[in-house]
Amino acid sequence: MKITAFNGSPRGKQGNTDKIVEAFLRGAAKAGAETENISLVDKQVEHCRGCFNCWDTTPGKCIHKDDVEDMHSIFLASDVVVLAAPLYTDNITSILKKFLERILPMVNPYFEYVNGETRHTRRYDHYPDFIAISNCGYPEYSQFQVMSHFYKRLARETSVTLKLEIYRTMGELLKIKHMLLNPIVNRYLKNVEKAGEQFVKNGSVDEKLMEKLKQPLIPEKMYREKTNAHWKKKLSRL
Template sequence: MKFIAFNGSPSGADSSTNVITEAFLRGAAKAGANTENIFLIDKKIEYCKGCFACWFKTPGKCVLQDDMKKLLDKYNEADIVCFASPVYTWNMTAVLKNFVDRLIPLKSPLIINSGGEFDLVDSKPKTQQFVVISNCGFPGNNNFKTMKAVFASCNPVLEIYRSCGKLLKNKDAKIGAAVNQYLHVVEQAGYELAKQNHISEKTKSNLDMQLMSIPDYVKYIGMQFA
């Protein structure tokens, strides 16, 4: 089984998002999965021009010559595709959004009408399952509403949303103990998905564990309630 994470954090390997992603992939690897963590900020990915040549002139192939061709090959090889991004203004980062926009060659100009809801036919049968990983530096799961709505279209088998994300790289022993406990659960989620193709309800529930009280966290990030 192949797990590939496409990490859209501008901070790349040094990001808090990557702390979660690495734990998830580590668990998958322990279950025997082949894993890869790709930092999109390090890749040359031009903006989609909306020319639709990949549909009508060169089906499945983009006219732009950059790193996206190899990334599409990796995407197609994966059994589990993980989209990873911090929350930037309620949504995924521009880095990840640009990558997602460039997935358009995977669609075709054939339209499906399903009860008045319209979508495009995949150019090839979609075999991947999808995972979403995101962290936010503020408290509250409301910060992930837009992210959840955007990724609902790919019907993810697992969504890991971590509020109070600034704690993930903290070196304080007490905070670190809570973070390590959380990352162990994330690792378990990766292990379960690779081993049995689903996540237990206990693990899903534990993914929402609180790392610090909200009042304490607001103080920790140097802010205050209005």
């Protein structure tokens, strides 16, 4: 199984999203998957111009000559694609969105009507299924409502399955070096690794492990108080 992650964090390899992605891919590789982790921030990705050249002039081919051409080949050659991004203004980042808008050449201009809604027909026989990975600054899981809905809609539009969603609240805690916090973060990342392993072995992750992945790293109230104290201290130095 080939699993490729496309990470749309502006912090790339230094970010919290990457820590989760790396743990998941580590587990997947342990179970025998071939993995690749691509940071979109390091790639040249032009905006879709909406010219429809990829439909009416050079079917399946975009007018832009940038890094997306190679990434499309990697995307299509994958069995599963991890769409990863931190939560920005309640949704995916513009970096990932720009990349996703460029998948237009992968579908045909033709319409089909499936389960009461219209979508474009597939250009190719094989498309990878999706896994979503994200983290956010707020402590409540409900913060991911829009993102989760967006990924479900995207999967429907591209006729693929959204296999798994791993969303981490209080994501900024992942990078903090603190003797009480480090074992909690390490345990969390170990569980993400287990999820990667399970996914490759069974095609899914068991409910008990999914529940563990959703648990807050520290109590929500404590997180709010610690965060406010952190900012107060930082801003008092200005």
